[in-house]
Amino acid sequence: MNGAVELPLDIAELSFAASGDALVRRSVLPSGVRILSEHVPGSSSATLGYWVAVGSRDEHGAEDATKTRPGRESGYGSTHFLEHLLFKGTPTRTALDIAIAFDSVGGEHNALTAKEHTCYYARVRDHDLAMAVDVIADMLTSSLLDPADFENERGVILEELAMAEDDPADVASQKLFEAVLGDHDLGRPIGGTRDAVRQVSRDAVHAHYRENYRPQDLVITAAGAVDHDALVADVTTALTAAGWDLSATARPVERRGQSESLVTRGSALSVETRPIEQVHLLIGFPGLSASDDRRLIMGVLNSILGGGMSSRLFQEVREKRGLAYSVYSFAASYSDAGVFGLYGACSPAKARQVADLMLEELRLLAANGVTPEELARANGQLSGASALALEDSDTRMSRLGRAEITLGEFLDLDESLRRLALVTADEVQALAADLVSRPLSLAAVGAVDEDVFAGFGTDHQE
Amino acid sequence: MNGAVELPLDIAELSFAASGDALVRRSVLPSGVRILSEHVPGSSSATLGYWVAVGSRDEHGAEDATKTRPGRESGYGSTHFLEHLLFKGTPTRTALDIAIAFDSVGGEHNALTAKEHTCYYARVRDHDLAMAVDVIADMLTSSLLDPADFENERGVILEELAMAEDDPADVASQKLFEAVLGDHDLGRPIGGTRDAVRQVSRDAVHAHYRENYRPQDLVITAAGAVDHDALVADVTTALTAAGWDLSATARPVERRGQSESLVTRGSALSVETRPIEQVHLLIGFPGLSASDDRRLIMGVLNSILGGGMSSRLFQEVREKRGLAYSVYSFAASYSDAGVFGLYGACSPAKARQVADLMLEELRLLAANGVTPEELARANGQLSGASALALEDSDTRMSRLGRAEITLGEFLDLDESLRRLALVTADEVQALAADLVSRPLSLAAVGAVDEDVFAGFGTDHQE
Numbered sequence: 014m015n016g017a018v019e020l021p022l023d024i025a026e027l028s029f030a031a032s033g034d035a036l037v038r039r040s041v042l043p044s045g046v047r048i049l050s051e052h053v054p055g056s057s058s059a060t061l062g063y064w065v066a067v068g069s070r071d072e073h074g075a076e077d078a079t080k081t082r083p084g085r086e087s088g089y090g091s092t093h094f095l096e097h098l099l100f101k102g103t104p105t106r107t108a109l110d111i112a113i114a115f116d117s118v119g120g121e122h123n124a125l126t127a128k129e130h131t132c133y134y135a136r137v138r139d140h141d142l143a144m145a146v147d148v149i150a151d152m153l154t155s156s157l158l159d160p161a162d163f164e165n166e167r168g169v170i171l172e173e174l175a176m177a178e179d180d181p182a183d184v185a186s187q188k189l190f191e192a193v194l195g196d197h198d199l200g201r202p203i204g205g206t207r208d209a210v211r212q213v214s215r216d217a218v219h220a221h222y223r224e225n226y227r228p229q230d231l232v233i234t235a236a237g238a239v240d241h242d243a244l245v246a247d248v249t250t251a252l253t254a255a256g257w258d259l260s261a262t263a264r265p266v267e268r269r270g271q272s273e274s275l276v277t278r279g280s281a282l283s284v285e286t287r288p289i290e291q292v293h294l295l296i297g298f299p300g301l302s303a304s305d306d307r308r309l310i311m312g313v314l315n316s317i318l319g320g321g322m323s324s325r326l327f328q329e330v331r332e333k334r335g336l337a338y339s340v341y342s343f344a345a346s347y348s349d350a351g352v353f354g355l356y357g358a359c360s361p362a363k364a365r366q367v368a369d370l371m372l373e374e375l376r377l378l379a380a381n382g383v384t385p386e387e388l389a390r391a392n393g394q395l396s397g398a399s400a401l402a403l404e405d406s407d408t409r410m411s412r413l414g415r416a417e418i419t420l421g422e423f424l425d426l427d428e429s430l431r432r433l434a435l436v437t438a439d440e441v442q443a444l445a446a447d448l449v450s451r452p453l454s455l456a457a458v459g460a461v462d463e464d465v466f467a468g469f470g471t472d473h474q475e
Numbered sequence: 476m477n478g479a480v481e482l483p484l485d486i487a488e489l490s491f492a493a494s495g496d497a498l499v500r501r502s503v504l505p506s507g508v509r510i511l512s513e514h515v516p517g518s519s520s521a522t523l524g525y526w527v528a529v530g531s532r533d534e535h536g537a538e539d540a541t542k543t544r545p546g547r548e549s550g551y552g553s554t555h556f557l558e559h560l561l562f563k564g565t566p567t568r569t570a571l572d573i574a575i576a577f578d579s580v581g582g583e584h585n586a587l588t589a590k591e592h593t594c595y596y597a598r599v600r601d602h603d604l605a606m607a608v609d610v611i612a613d614m615l616t617s618s619l620l621d622p623a624d625f626e627n628e629r630g631v632i633l634e635e636l637a638m639a640e641d642d643p644a645d646v647a648s649q650k651l652f653e654a655v656l657g658d659h660d661l662g663r664p665i666g667g668t669r670d671a672v673r674q675v676s677r678d679a680v681h682a683h684y685r686e687n688y689r690p691q692d693l694v695i696t697a698a699g700a701v702d703h704d705a706l707v708a709d710v711t712t713a714l715t716a717a718g719w720d721l722s723a724t725a726r727p728v729e730r731r732g733q734s735e736s737l738v739t740r741g742s743a744l745s746v747e748t749r750p751i752e753q754v755h756l757l758i759g760f761p762g763l764s765a766s767d768d769r770r771l772i773m774g775v776l777n778s779i780l781g782g783g784m785s786s787r788l789f790q791e792v793r794e795k796r797g798l799a800y801s802v803y804s805f806a807a808s809y810s811d812a813g814v815f816g817l818y819g820a821c822s823p824a825k826a827r828q829v830a831d832l833m834l835e836e837l838r839l840l841a842a843n844g845v846t847p848e849e850l851a852r853a854n855g856q857l858s859g860a861s862a863l864a865l866e867d868s869d870t871r872m873s874r875l876g877r878a879e880i881t882l883g884e885f886l887d888l889d890e891s892l893r894r895l896a897l898v899t900a901d902e903v904q905a906l907a908a909d910l911v912s913r914p915l916s917l918a919a920v921g922a923v924d925e926d927v928f929a930g931f932g933t934d935h936q937e
Binding site for chain 1: 517518519520562570571573574575577578579580581582583584598599600603626627628629630631632633634635637638640641643750751752753782783784785786789790793794795796797798799800801820821822851852855856857858859860861862863866867
């Protein structure tokens with residue numbers, strides 16, 4: 014497992030400088046497996062991720078029989094269910110063995126399911142990286158999906174969904190996505206619904222596994238104390254031992270398309286009344302897709318409007334008026350759509366005032382633009398925060414994977430910062446004006462009724 | 476501000492090796508200000524903390540008039556209230572100026588109030604460290620505590636407490652501390668109660684500020700790309716400019732005493748019924764104080780019982796039975812007392828079963844001990860996790876401050892690991908037996924009544 018393996022494969026390779034002294038290398042095996050690494054000099058640990066280019070948006074519910082392709086009758090929540098099951102054992106490792114492998118070296122080991130990908134990752138000391146490569150490859154290629162484990166894990170996942178259901182900010186966020194994105198695949202909750210999880214069969218999840226966990230779906234990324242050649246050798250050995258044919262020619266799985274897809278608003282207002290202390294408020298608009306040229310402009314806009322303690326939302330809602338503890342804006346981007354949103358949580362009596370104030374700040378930005386000082390500050394914030402974030406090998410591992418799966422390209426930090434510095438006040442204002450012209454939705458969870466928000470967003474005189 | 480200052484002060488200094496190549500240096504100014512730094516070669520950022528040795532346990536409520544010392548009529552929640560107010564401005568910086576200072580360089584900047592300390596911290600790139608030293612010194616020494624800001628911030632803090640009130644895991648944890656620690660100062664909630672925050676006056680918080688923010692209360696720690704001499708010079712310049720007399724002789728504020736104080740259980744059972752999906756269950760015992768010689772044994776016990784995916788609680792409750800998503804154990808230590816606890820969250824119908832199972836696992840550990848494999852694994856887990864954690868300058872900065880304030884001593888990692896390797900199975904079993912012999916408490920928040928837990932902890936036949 015330590016790089017002493019002969020590589021008979023015809024590997025396409027690309028190297029390029031990342032940030033600072035780090036070097037990114039990318040190899041594509043004939044089978045379509047992609048391996049990217051970023052060596053960080055001086056690091057004594059590494060973060061490793063196995064990414065599969067399938068997420069909750071790729072699922073089809075039972076009611077979508079007409080859309081279902083063969084082998085894809087997965088049911089909502091299957092991607093997340095499968096992610097849990099991969100920790101439950103293989104022919105050569107029990108669930109306890111897998112847990113011990115990482116616990117006994119003090120490593121972190123977990124997985125996450127997202128809308129467009131699933132990622133199994135570990136952070137370990139340098140000398141444990143080969144072990145991590147081997148264990149995750151085994152989990153990913155050779156999971157038993159034992160029927161008894163399946164039923165046990167159904168219980169665990171239902172508890173996880175119950176926990177999310179008890180988190181009003183989580184619920185409000187999901188309601189916003191459904192309100193903004195309507196029937197779009199990206200609007201569904203990542204974990205599925207509890208009904209879907211209660212009903213999904215082991216066979217459906219198994220079919221999802223067979224269909225989506227193939228060489229051409231797989232991206233492996235690592236950052237920190239990693240030697241690219243050893244990584245490629247270790248991955249190749251582990252996948253070959255699991256019976257995967259890495260020499261059979263296949264193309265990496267196709268990206269979902271880089272153009273924006275049609276988004277039709279689900280609802281303008283989505284309120285769930287709950288007897289709790291705070292109202293969690295979200296105002297959202299269709300945002301930018303990950304490939305949109307304006308995504309750096311969006312970064313600047315988001316920083317100025319709601320990205321820190323000096324942002325307009327923080328200053329107006331919290332600092333000057335004391336109306337909320339938490340208030341910010343956010344931009345979520347996917348391959349063909351996105352959501353731009355404003356968030357605030359406050360007591361019920363202030364809910365309408367906070368909602369109006371948040372929207373007003375976005376409208377002011379669209380109407381009057383931003384100052385040179387704000388533009389310079391956003392530039393400093395984004396470049397400084399990027400530099401700090403890149404000290405973590407987790408961040409580096411993660412951006413390699415996201416870029417490969419979502420965009421199919423990797424932009425190095427220096428190039429990003431060069432482009433960021435070119436963003437103008439006019440561009441920020443134009444983007445704000447574009448956003449406020451889109452159909453807005455408001456979602457709220459808390460001790461309020463819908464009528465609190467009557468006429469919201471339409472009662473404003475410019 | 477860059478180390479070019481002459482230091483006329485008679486500074487007591489101590490240097491010692493920390494982990495790896497890092498070197499820890501400690502200086503004590505005549506006034507009692509303590510400055511500790513850990514230089515990490517190769518780092519290009521630094522984390523800085525200003526620690527004040529006052530926390531929520533040092534407060535006295537209005538009803539404690541007999542306990543109140545002059546100048547300490549602070550009221551519960553004053554420490555946390557003050558922490559918020561220090562961000563609101565000084566004679567030379569508005570709240571916006573403070574926010575801009577950190578946002579414009581992409582730094583992280585925040586504060587936390589704990590039971591025995593308050594910490595203002597920042598993580599910045601190396602060339603921004605002198606700025607961070609200066610701005611936090613200004614906040615800490617020269618806060619205006621403006622009455623209008625005070626009222627605004629009261630609203631923000633009430634929202635923060637409302638958010639915590641809506642988090643059932645938070646509420647259950649607070650209930651456990653009160654149940655285990657009874658009237659002990661450590662049992663109170665850090666932020667105070669909402670009633671206390673509604674009532675506290677600006678004068679009481681101002682008195683708290685004057686009384687506790689003095690040279691002899693202050694500890695400054697930094698880790699990463701930090702030069703100790705420059706740090707001492709910058710701190711000295713900033714505090715002197717604020718009018719602090721650093722040459723006046725004073726002793727660092729006295730530790731709270733290193734022996735265990737008396738803990739009298741508040742209640743055996745503390746249940747709050749709420750109409751939510753999950754029950755948050757906590758079982759707790761009086762734990763170990765931070766100075767207890769057995770704290771490394773506690774680390775091993777906690778790792779084996781509930782510290783990871785291979786731990787007994789995770790395996791028995793989640794992996795084998797699918798009863799919970801989240802289940803673990805924890806040990807919280809303070810200068811003279813501690814809490815050891817077990818946590819699980821599950822649906823109401825399983826609450827009694829999960830509570831019984833968690834307690835049973837601790838009892839089994841006390842009755843039958845641990846295996847050599849478990850001992851070795853815990854050792855590997857704790858040493859590996861420590862090594863990984865020390866890659867963050869945040870962790871290094873934080874452990875310097877905690878050690879200085881809570882223990883008055885700093886144990887380097889190699890020495891800790893040497894001692895850890897000496898922990899025996901007998902010691903772990905003896906500690907487990909000691910813990911289960913102590914009065915236990917159960918706290919729960921969720922859709923259950925008290926009678927679900929009737930006889931809990933007393934119905935067990937060894």
